[in-house]
Amino acid sequence: MSDENDKKPEDDPQLAAKIKGSARQIWLAGLGAYTKAEEDTGKFFERLVQEGEQLESRTRGAVEKQIRSVEGRVEGVRERATGTWDRLEHLFDERVSGALRRLGIHRREDIEGLEHRIEALEAELSALRERSSRDEEE
Structure with missing residues (x-):
């Protein structure tokens, strides 16, 4: 009994082999996880790119539509402003001409x-x- 109790765990060849085998399995699992993560990262990145392209194509149409809408409104405002400016200029010319006629010029x-x-x-x-x-x- 004392012989068995006196044995140290470091001296047990079966225990050392089991630990070595477990360490090797942990190492291999780590390598497998790394490889899998690397593969998944590439696939994940490709999926993100595809989703980005889809989102871009969906939003591009909406953005272009908004741009056309804003351009149309700006053109309308510009036309109204130009018409108003032309009317003001004409009115100013008439008033100045009238004032000059009254002065005899x-x-x-x-x-x-x-x-x-x-x-x-x-x-x-x-x-x-x-x-x-x-x-x-x-």
């Missing part, structure tokens, strides 16, 4: 019209003088 178009009439009258007068001078010579 004529518009450029009026002055240019008068200049053309004067040129036409001068041409007629010149033509009349030439006829008159020819008639006197005869």
